[in-house]
Amino acid sequence: MTTSVFDNIDALKKELLRCMKCGNCMAACPIYNIEKKESSVARGKIALGEIALSSEDIKIDDETLVKLLFNCLVCKSCMMACPSQVRFDRIILGLRAAIAKKKGIPFVKKAIFGMLKNPELFDKGMKAFAVMQGLFLKEQQEKRRTPKGFMKTLGKRFDENFVIPELSKESFRDKVSEVITVKYSKCKALFFTGCSVNYLFPEVGEDLIYVLQKNNVSIVTPKRQNCCGMPVMVHGDIDTARELARKNIDVFEQSDCDYIITVCGSCGSALKTEYPIILEGDSNYEEKAKKWAEKTYDISTFLLKVINFEPPKGKLNLKVTYHDSCHLKKSMKVFAEPREIIKKIPGVTLLEMKKPDACCGSGGSYHLTHPETSLKIASSKAEDIKSTTAQAVCTGCPACMMELFESLHRANAQCDVIHTISLLSKSYKEEEKGNV
Amino acid sequence: MIDSTFINKCKNIFGAENVLTDKAELITYSYDATPGIPREIPGVVVFPENTKQIQELIFLARQTKTPIYPRGAGTCLSGGPVPLSKGVVVSFQKMNKILEIDADNLTATVQPGVIISDLNAAVSKFGLIYPPDPGSMATATVGGSVAENSGGLRGLKYGVTKHYIMGMEVVMPTGEIFRFGGKTVKNVTAYDFTNLFVGSEGTLGIITEIICKLIPAPKYRKAMIAFFEKLEDAGKTVTDIVRAHVIPATLEIMDKVTIQTVENYAKVGLPTDVEALLLIEVDGMGKDSVEWEAEKCIEVIGKNNGKYKIAETDAERDALWAARRAALPALAQVKPSTILEDATVPRTKIVDMLISIQNIAKKYNLLIGTFGHAGDGNLHPTILIDPTNKDEMERLHKAVDEIFESALSLGGTLSGEHGIGIAKLKYLKNEIGRSGVETMRRIKQALDPDNILNPGKLVPMED
Incomplete structure (x- = not known):
């Protein structure tokens, strides 16, 4: 794998060279839009990379430089605006990998990432935390929790307005049968749940299973599937990301499935876009990664383009707006399909918000590590949603759901957050009740 | 010069949160969008929020003879905001009301x-x-x-x-x-x-x-695209449209290299066997006058052996514009780097200029795609290069020199819209002469006796 940007400085430098410094990325970058500093945006980070990799002026492990290179949501918005098609996703991950190589991974991160590699241990940890969540988070109405005690001292994010969905004590994969075979099976799909659905939004998983069964698709939900690796990849821990990717590919290989379905923009993007990149040059896995990338679909694309799903007839009477998850739109290029599905649901009106594809401010752990910027991005998203007067905001990514859940709460908005698949499932259920 | 006293005074003026001093932060203010010019890391970056703060900064800079470099978004294409002699970069990003x-x-x-x-x-x-x-x-x-x-x-x-x-x-x-x-x-x-x-x-x-x-805002518009087998026909269409007393809002040209590259990259359905295309858009407040202007353009295109497509809907208009918008991105795909120039000639000399650019490309064995604002004579010869190739870089510099020479010889100018800055400073005298340079120096010295405002740009202070 000597030719990849993660292992070879010259390959990384070559990627940097494509940037003309035109500055078009500034119009697209959510962080720049708040902070107004050159270092916030892709162009600035590329300039830092150029100097750190090819001169003695500054070192790649310089304290400020590291801080600046981690001030990126990896939302890929800049790539949509770039006239030279600079592959900034590779660049930022490559630079972070170079930092990790020089500096090592900080102890706390290493401990967490180490746990991710071991699904049993990770699962035990998440469940233990679910049992203990009362120690850190006090219960609120409707399965929400908000910080208490020392949690509040952990940073700006954890004030009394912070809310998070209650962690489920029983994970989704514990509850669901590993193999569900339908009578007139059109095909067999592997459900890659992702961690957020598994522990935080099991109902999204349940809705997906329900919708697929309705549409005569057999489903395999392997218990041994791992974290997709995106959270460690963005921290530059490329070794762990590769290990997770290989383990997941092994699970796919054993599954005997025709397709992989995701309900999370980030997981889908990992499987479809990132695995082939990080496994480039891996003689055992490169081809397999490419093969499974082609078979990976976001649920909305799968329903519309792969199986030509049966539109629901149940009437909902709901005004919704749709938020484009960055990884779903900018990485998986899925934005038309969810809207098409929403429009097919009887009684649902889709009201577009001002900038539906503006980042929600989450960026995975970014919202914890950079609360001030993230909160400002999130609040402008919440205002855009509010001004549509929609009763619910739909999206295709649990990470966005979490962020929207919190930012709408902070903005005092009477607006639910719902995954597109759950909206669809609701309509099917109304249909069963005869409410058409 | 910039020492800790200077920086502390900046913090007093602007507030610590509006002053950047870390080396990594400063590095990101060492450039603008201009390729191939020197970079320099400033001593400090400040973000003013009002006029008074800028006045105080000027007093401070005068006392210490510190250069000041104002900066907008840093998308300049001639080196304007680059802090050549270190000093203070003044970023206006927070004075944005x-x-x-x-x-x-x-x-x-x-x-x-x-x-x-x-x-x-x-x-x-x-x-x-x-x-x-x-x-x-x-x-x-x-x-x-x-x-x-x-x-x-x-x-x-x-x-x-x-x-x-x-x-x-x-x-x-x-x-x-x-x-x-x-x-x-x-x-x-x-x-x-x-x-x-x-x-x-x-x-x-x-x-x-x-x-x-x-x-x-104009209420009506009409866009069309025209293809020509001869460069001369495209050039004549540009002048004939104006001669027919139509002034289009947009009158853009793309040469063969650009067309082929765009088609190769974006597959927008352009014919690749033509020498040039024109993108024309007329607009105005009255439907009839816009229609009349569009018809005149079509007549002229026909007389000059052009084939055209006219956009009837907004979607069709977007499709025509997609070709123009793809010009730079497509060219940028071919080689690692692109040098975008903006030599400008009178409208009637467009064809001469295009031919001369093609000859220069041949002479120096460089790939140059030219597109630009034909209506106002402002061309963007875009030279595609690999900056790590030393030999190619040398040929590039010679080619750029010749492009400017020929623009001037056709009665044109060094820069239509990018500015002189650092990038074209050495050519300035060729256009405005010794007396022009002297006049510029006298104006500069009269208004900025300490030479603290953006020194080293636009005005050559030494021969």
Whole structure:
């Protein structure tokens, strides 16, 4: 794998060279839009990379430089605006990998990432935390929790307005049968749940299973599937990301499935876009990664383009707006399909918000590590949603759901957050009740 | 020079949160969008929030003879904001308020950090536009574009930045705050300072407030694309359209290299066997007049052996524009780096200039795609290069020298819209002569006796 940007400085430098410094990325970058500093945006980070990799002026492990290179949501918005098609996703991950190589991974991160590699241990940890969540988070109405005690001292994010969905004590994969075979099976799909659905939004998983069964698709939900690796990849821990990717590919290989379905923009993007990149040059896995990338679909694309799903007839009477998850739109290029599905649901009106594809401010752990910027991005998203007067905001990514859940709460908005698949499932259920 | 005392004083003036001193932060202010020019890391970066702070900075800089480099969004294509002698970079990103939109006087008063497209979005609510539309308008600031006198795609019909600036507030290099111009269409009081400061590239004063002229947004438009087998026919179409008394809002040209590259990359359905294409858009307030203008254009295209497609719907218009928008991205795909020039000639010399660029490309064995604003003679020869290839870089520099030489010999100019800055400083004398350079020096010395404002740009202080 000597030719990849993660292992070879010259390959990384070559990627940097494509940037003309035109500055078009500034119009697209959510962080720049708040902070107004050159270092916030892709162009600035590329300039830092150029100097750190090819001169003695500054070192790649310089304290400020590291801080600046981690001030990126990896939302890929800049790539949509770039006239030279600079592959900034590779660049930022490559630079972070170079930092990790020089500096090592900080102890706390290493401990967490180490746990991710071991699904049993990770699962035990998440469940233990679910049992203990009362120690850190006090219960609120409707399965929400908000910080208490020392949690509040952990940073700006954890004030009394912070809310998070209650962690489920029983994970989704514990509850669901590993193999569900339908009578007139059109095909067999592997459900890659992702961690957020598994522990935080099991109902999204349940809705997906329900919708697929309705549409005569057999489903395999392997218990041994791992974290997709995106959270460690963005921290530059490329070794762990590769290990997770290989383990997941092994699970796919054993599954005997025709397709992989995701309900999370980030997981889908990992499987479809990132695995082939990080496994480039891996003689055992490169081809397999490419093969499974082609078979990976976001649920909305799968329903519309792969199986030509049966539109629901149940009437909902709901005004919704749709938020484009960055990884779903900018990485998986899925934005038309969810809207098409929403429009097919009887009684649902889709009201577009001002900038539906503006980042929600989450960026995975970014919202914890950079609360001030993230909160400002999130609040402008919440205002855009509010001004549509929609009763619910739909999206295709649990990470966005979490962020929207919190930012709408902070903005005092009477607006639910719902995954597109759950909206669809609701309509099917109304249909069963005869409410058409 | 910049030491800890200087930085502490900056923190007192601007507040610690508006002063950057870490090396990594400073590195990101060492460049603009200009390829192939020197970079330098500034001593400190400050973000003013009001005019008073800038005045205090000027007093401080005068005492210590510290150079000041104003910066908008850093999308400049001639090196304007690059801090050549270290010093202080003044970023206007936080002075970005639209102070007033006066729809009845057709003006907007703005702070320099307002983004051009944000200004347009704000005035569109009144059915108005601010016409200057440089390619970077989604990022570039009004202040930066005033300092550089930027152009854009609509130059032929609507003019450039200088035609839309009615007055300003400037902090002079000696520290006085000076306001001139205003909301009146007519104003002949004193020298025409507006025209002195527009395009002064930050060398004569720091612009802190700008009164912009607005116009009603055209209600109708019609776009078409025309293909030509001979470059001469395309060139003649450009002049014949104007001769027919039609002034299109857009009259863009793309040469064969650009067309082929665009088609290869974006697959927008362009014929690859033609020598040139023109993208033409006419607009106006009356449906009939726009139709009449479009018909005239079609007549001219036909007479000059061109084939055309006309856009009947917005979607078709977008499809035509997609080809033009893809020009730079497509060219940028071919090689790791692109050098975009903006040599400009009188409209009637477009063909001569295109041919001369093709010859230069051949002579130096370089790949040059040319596109640009044919209607106003402003071409963008785009040279595709690999900066790590030393031999190619040498040939590039020679080719650029020759491109400027031929633009001047055709009665043109070194720069239509990018500015002189550092990038074209060495060519300046070739266009304005010794007396021109001397005049510029005298103006610079009279207004900025300490040479602290953006030194090393636009005005060659030594021979």
